[in-house]
Amino acid sequence: MIPHIKTGTIPNLSLNRREFLASAVATAAAWPVVSAFARGSSKDKKDVVIDCHSHLSFRASPTDEGNEAIVLDAADKLGIDVICCSVLPKRPATVEGFQAANRVMAAAHKRHPDRFLGYCFVNPGCGAAALDEIRRCMDLPGFIGVKLYNEYFCTDPIVFPLVELTIELKVPILHHAGHSHYPVKEQPKMSDSGHLAELAKRYPEARLICGHVGGGGDWEWTIKALRHAKSVYLDTSGSVIDEAMIDMAVKVLTPDRLLFGCDMSWTAGIGKIRAAQLNAEDRRKILGGNMQRLLALRGRRA
């Protein structure tokens, strides 16, 4: 069902969280109210909304605690229960840089264990130190996967040991990606969904998430290049809100391969899912069910 507001009405600002989400679908009861990850919650886990792609890298507040509060405020307003984040260091990242970033992530999870889950950020070029950092983070509570950015194409052999480690640990890699029809000077080694499909062919056991279909670039190309890479998920995040984007992704990839995300474009993230022509079950899968299934492959250590 498509969200429906009667002609002539203007959304009321006094909606509470339940009402806000209920306005998005006809099946209001299917929408989340509180985090099912919260201890003691009786909420059905199938209704949890998980943002699979976010960050705690910005500096809107002078303190990490302040930044976390700002993200949580946005998530609360939009009915997002769990936010899977990475902290991006200055790139190309050094060992010291990504270790410090991951410490910030660990602290955020410690302060808000029911809201923040973390990706361990590493630079594949750092070799053994990157592998050690992944092992270290995955022994900590709250870390659920690895975030890779644009230091190397994901098909570069330098990345393979990291992929093999994530297979061993049964954790996903969220990979920054985008496809442009011109050279992106700022990101000469940015992977696209074609690179991820190629990596998936080499490592079919790897759990790969292609980042932000709406992150800028030709999203139709991105979706089509993933059609036959059945083990690769696509996240819905990014600032681009083109009509039909999510519907095409559902049609080509099936709802089982889509993971809801915002990448800090909060209203874009929620709005895109509202706009998509999804039944209640598929909407639940995309909003959190698929991510829960992905995380359950390892077993959560929170």
Added chain:
Amino acid sequence: MIIDTNAYLGPYAFRQLRHNTVDGLLKLMDAKGIAKAWVSSAAAITHRNAQPANEEMAESVRDHRDRLIPLAVINPFYAGWQDDLTACKEQLGMKGLRLYPKWHNYSLTDKCCLDLVDAATALSMPVTIPIRAEDYRQRSWLVDVKDVALAEIVPLIKAKPRARFVLLNGAGYTGSPLGKKNNGLPANYWIEISRLSAVMGSEIEKLVETLGPDRVVFGTGMPFNAPDPSLVKIEVLQASQKDKDRICGQNAAALIA
């Protein structure tokens, strides 16, 4: 009543659009609770001679003028633009103007453009300026059309204080003189929300504070964009219902009476 100041009809050169017919757009508006929309031809963005596309679009909305308000796409460097503008206003009943300075390759402060703005103002037509048609990063290999820089708009606004400008599909106003309080600019421009943030340092809230709730207008960019993100922005916006009513429709209604 919700009025969308940023809507389009017809085909676009670089991707298929859905809901881009009159029936399709009206159905989408009904589903989303949008009462009226300012529409212009998406085809006219890339046509050399935009006037046939203006005529086609005006004809298509003829029986739906209560909901679809047609705007003219005019290129002031194209021969006969004065005739086209007059025809758009007087024969086709168009209520406003849309400018594409980057797609049509002119500067907003070129004399021709200033003349066009004067002519539109004399005809009581507001001038809308989409900062972009689509996200620049997804552009085709055929074109390299950049966004209109906010800095390029400032001198136009200064130069034509009697004109009324509506800035569409833009962001980053709070970092530009356009979004500052007491900026020395005439209060002759309005800002549409489709690319503005509504949470985490909400740009919409900041603009309501700096420019006032009378200078912010609702828009979606449909059917290029899904309309839902803009509706979500209004839902989460920290503003009084009175201010939301202004943003959602009253301000736009006053611009095109």
